[in-house]
Amino acid sequence: MRRRMDALHPDANPVRSDALTGLLVRDAARARLVDWLARGEPVHGLLIGLRRFDAVNLAYGAAAGDAALAEVAARIRHFAHGELEGAWIAARGGGGQFLLLTNELCSRERWQLVGAQLLDRLAVPIPVGGNTLRLSPRGALLRSLGGEEADSLLDRLGQTLASLMAAQGRRLSWADGEAVRAGRSAALLESDLLHALDRGEIEVVYQPQWSCADDNLTGAEALARWNHPRLGRIGAGALFAIAERADHVTQLSRHIAQTALTGAKNWPEHLRLSLNVTPNDLAQGNFAHEFAALVAASGFPAERLTLEVTEQVLLADVAHAALALEHLTAQGMRTALDDFGAGFCNFRYLKLLPLHYLKLDRSMIEGADDPRDLAVLRAILAMAGALDLAVIAEGVESEAQRVLAAAEGCAFYQGFLRAQPMGAAEFGNLAKSSSRT
Numbered sequence: 181m182r183r184r185m186d187a188l189h190p191d192a193n194p195v196r197s198d199a200l201t202g203l204l205v206r207d208a209a210r211a212r213l214v215d216w217l218a219r220g221e222p223v224h225g226l227l228i229g230l231r232r233f234d235a236v237n238l239a240y241g242a243a244a245g246d247a248a249l250a251e252v253a254a255r256i257r258h259f260a261h262g263e264l265e266g267a268w269i270a271a272r273g274g275g276g277q278f279l280l281l282t283n284e285l286c287s288r289e290r291w292q293l294v295g296a297q298l299l300d301r302l303a304v305p306i307p308v309g310g311n312t313l314r315l316s317p318r319g320a321l322l323r324s325l326g327g328e329e330a331d332s333l334l335d336r337l338g339q340t341l342a343s344l345m346a347a348q349g350r351r352l353s354w355a356d357g358e359a360v361r362a363g364r365s366a367a368l369l370e371s372d373l374l375h376a377l378d379r380g381e382i383e384v385v386y387q388p389q390w391s392c393a394d395d396n397l398t399g400a401e402a403l404a405r406w407n408h409p410r411l412g413r414i415g416a417g418a419l420f421a422i423a424e425r426a427d428h429v430t431q432l433s434r435h436i437a438q439t440a441l442t443g444a445k446n447w448p449e450h451l452r453l454s455l456n457v458t459p460n461d462l463a464q465g466n467f468a469h470e471f472a473a474l475v476a477a478s479g480f481p482a483e484r485l486t487l488e489v490t491e492q493v494l495l496a497d498v499a500h501a502a503l504a505l506e507h508l509t510a511q512g513m514r515t516a517l518d519d520f521g522a523g524f525c526n527f528r529y530l531k532l533l534p535l536h537y538l539k540l541d542r543s544m545i546e547g548a549d550d551p552r553d554l555a556v557l558r559a560i561l562a563m564a565g566a567l568d569l570a571v572i573a574e575g576v577e578s579e580a581q582r583v584l585a586a587a588e589g590c591a592f593y594q595g596f597l598r599a600q601p602m603g604a605a606e607f608g609n610l611a612k613s614s615s616r617t
Contacts, residue, residue, distance in 0.1 A: 201253035209271035223324035227337040230276030322355040370426035385601040392586035397614035399452030402440035441478035443604035468507035483512035542575020
């Protein structure tokens with residue numbers, strides 16, 4: 181079961197939080213690290229540098245550079261939340277440096293995969309003010325040594341990253357001096373994925389969703405997990421990135437949908453199921469017809485199904501995606517725009533897609549204790565109300581956040597306050613007990 185993460189917005193004190201990105205400052209991250217090491221916990225570290233970031237400021241201006249740094253921080257937060265099982269710390273260092281630490285107990289191979297996947301995520305072009313910024317991230321990996329002190333650990337990361345930033349070609353290296361052999365791990369994982377579906381390694385877990393008005397259970401979001409026999413748990417983000425490289429996204433999406441619908445078939449009739457739909461799915465010319473047929477064959481009522489499209493991922497053909505979703509909404513399904521507010525909000529989606537829900541990224545609730553962040557949250561909720569969209573708050577981890585979400589007008593929420601993602605049988609028990617209360 182996943183442990184609660186360390187807060188990324190620990191307080192409003194600028195001494196502990198970076199004003200631009202909202203991440204911890206380096207000294208605050210070091211203090212957390214000292215505490216972990218004093219308790220004898222394992223630590224995995226990743227220090228990220230943006231190569232030639234000064235050129236971004238020179239070419240596009242400081243405002244564009246700041247926007248890019250804020251987007252990088254948002255991507256790191258989003259990635260860590262989805263992929264890491266242990267507590268984690270994200271911090272901003274000087275200039276274009278970012279630090280990610282976790283006390284997750286994992287293999288060297290898994291941490292290498294985490295590093296490679298995060299660098300891939302950060303290398304995706306960033307639209308800023310009509311321009312497209314392309315960053316070149318580098319990363320130093322580390323596993324703590326027995327009895328190692330915090331300064332020694334951070335120094336090893338810094339020295340390794342400095343070597344990487346000066347080198348050509350290499351983008352990831354271990355702080356013990358070993359460079360990651362490009363492509364080898366990725367090729368093996370792609371091969372493993374071809375057999376994982378048949379071996380039953382890829383499972384679906386359910387993240388419960390609740391009503392803000394009366395705190396009753398309203399349904400769950402289905403999430404994919406790959407239980408790799410060697411690397412351990414691989415989250416949905418890394419899983420789909422591997423599937424995309426292996427040209428296996430369609431098969432993976434179909435497996436997840438079938439598994440989730442089967443698991444939800446006997447839920448009480450008032451509970452809804454949410455499924456994520458990828459850009460690859462929507463790009464398929466026959467996706468809407470095939471997906472509607474899959475839902476009909478499963479026996480799960482189409483009118484209790486919500487399809488989530490991630491706001492963070494740009495759709496190649498929005499008009500085609502809108503047609504596919506319109507076909508499915510005509511069958512009774514509903515649609516949600518997921519992760520809204522995680523980075524650059526794509527308001528065009530609100531105009532073109534047939535939406536019923538707006539799903540706020542967890543950062544929108546985490547930062548709402550700041551007056552400016554609260555003003556942004558209220559503006560988004562007002563816009564959603566004008567568009568007749570019900571709002572779902574993600575990442576609710578405290579009673580104060582739940583009360584805030586309800587008071588500001590969110591209709592639903594999900595997060596670790598009430599429950600963590602769980603298997604089909606466990607959610608079935610939760611559904612039965614909730615229906616009796």
